[in-house]
């Protein structure tokens with residue numbers, strides 16, 4: 377459970393219907409690799425659009441969970457993330473009389489939201505996932521990014537301030553994570569980033 381010996385394991389869960397969010401997060405990950413400029417990577421990244429619905433198993437798969445997702449319908453998750461979304465809701469809130477659980481305690485996470493502010497339910501899916509993952513005990517590493525495709529139709533997404541802030545902040549935070557041996561010293565003093 378939790379951090380293993382070796383590089384930080386980053387799991388990127390992608391929720392996307394028409395591929396926009398997939399392109400955005402893949403672009404960020406590839407920029408992180410380029411930024412290293414040949415230096416040794418302190419992390420390994422796995423990307424998936426079919427995450428397990430066994431929420432507790434996330435603890436075995438990664439040290440850092442990144443969720444990049446859009447919203448559809450009335451703030452619903454993209455189709456590929458629906459089961460993951462429901463499983464996290466159940467874990468955070470408890471269902472059928474079962475108490476809520478803190479099964480992600482020891483994990484760290486961050487969310488990149490993609491959406492359109494023409495909808496009343498702007499960023500609903502990323503906002504809820506960020507909240508529920510935190511309620512399951514994970515520590516929020518960075519304030520969620522909220523990209524708005526109506527921001528400026530002539531402006532590529534990379535020019536949005538929140539995109540740049542999130543991508544740079546997350547790169548620095550992942551690089552700066554302590555070695556597994558230092559974990560016990562690291563967590564007690566580290567304050568989680570609060571919900572905005």
Ligand SMILES: Cc1cc2nc3c(=O)[nH]c(=O)nc-3n(C[C@H](O)[C@H](O)[C@H](O)COP(=O)(O)O)c2cc1C
Nearest residue numbers: 392393394395396397446447449451491492498499
């Ligand atoms: C039918 C429809 C419903 C949508 N509903 C929402 C919504 O509730 N909230 C939001 O922020 N964006 C909403 N969007 C905008 C999408 O999230 C946005 O187009 C996004 O870039 C799609 O990314 P994807 O291709 O990765 O799924 C909606 C788009 C469509 C076409």
